[in-house]
Amino acid sequence: MKAHTAAGRRYTRRFMPTMAAYVVAILFATWAMKTWHPTGALLVALSVLPALPIIGVIAVIGLYLVEETDEYLRTRIVQAMLVGLGFMLAFTSAWGFMEEGGVLPHMPAYFAFILWCFGWGVAQCVQSFRDRRAA
């Protein structure tokens, strides 16, 4: 997402450290699980650790939508997010049934967020292309 507005710049400033925290969290959690072989509450805490910065990213995205005062950019990004949502729901629905039929292997649930981001990103590329053509 290009930062054309103050809200966009704030989004970038919040997104970068949150993603850095994700990298640290996943590296640490993987290392700790292999080294300590934790059980009980520690296992729960270490397993959920990488999800916390992801939840943070979702909050950062939500803050951007709340703070963006440029109605066109906000509408455009919400449309792209809806395309991402549709893609994610279609993909996971199809995958889920094929998984149940034994055609595909198990897909971890955290792929849902990745699929949503992918669909959102592709939709934004299409929007940018359309905008450049119309300009």
Added chain:
Amino acid sequence: MKNRLKDLRAERGWSQQHLADALEVSRQSVNAIETGRYDPSLPLAFRIADLFGQPIEAIFLNPKETEQ
């Protein structure tokens, strides 16, 4: 929606960026409105009308009338 934004801007010799700054929106917004790809909200349409000192209907053309 068809509108006269580009003409009004050109009359004043303003760039899209200049108009965007005056309206406190992005240049992309101005471009999308000018090319009819985005219809502004009523508050933004009023800000545009105020800036050019004209009523909204003199800037944004009634779709019923432009169809004919």
